[in-house]
Amino acid sequence: MASTSSDRLLTMGEVAEWLGTGERFPRRLVAERRIRFVKVGRHVRFPESAVREFIEAQTIEVVDRRGWCA
Template sequence: MKEHFTVQEAADYMNTTVRFVRRLISERRIPFHRLGRHVRLKRTDVDTFIDAGRVEAFDAVAARRHYRRAS
């Protein structure tokens, strides 16, 4: 298994577009390594980015409490 991805490989791994990965890089939202003109992303950094976007599901009671506080 590869330790580093190219931008294309990272996009394929995340099932998204190359444009989205390049935007993450340009906005410095994901760590990357520059090797001359080439950009590489560590698999662990990509996995960390994916895990950071996880949103836990609410149960019905917690959802009602959440929406009552918001109003």
């Protein structure tokens, strides 16, 4: 998914806050190449759309179990 020109770039701290984690987790996502990011010199930034896509990809939908035998 390509980012748009109006896509805001987020800092490591902002991404950590969005995800409700410390900065170590987004750093690990970068190291493991599990999230799209941009290098600006030696700084790492995340397109807002990349964070939304990551969250969406990690979201588990509810399963309707009413039809199952218990």
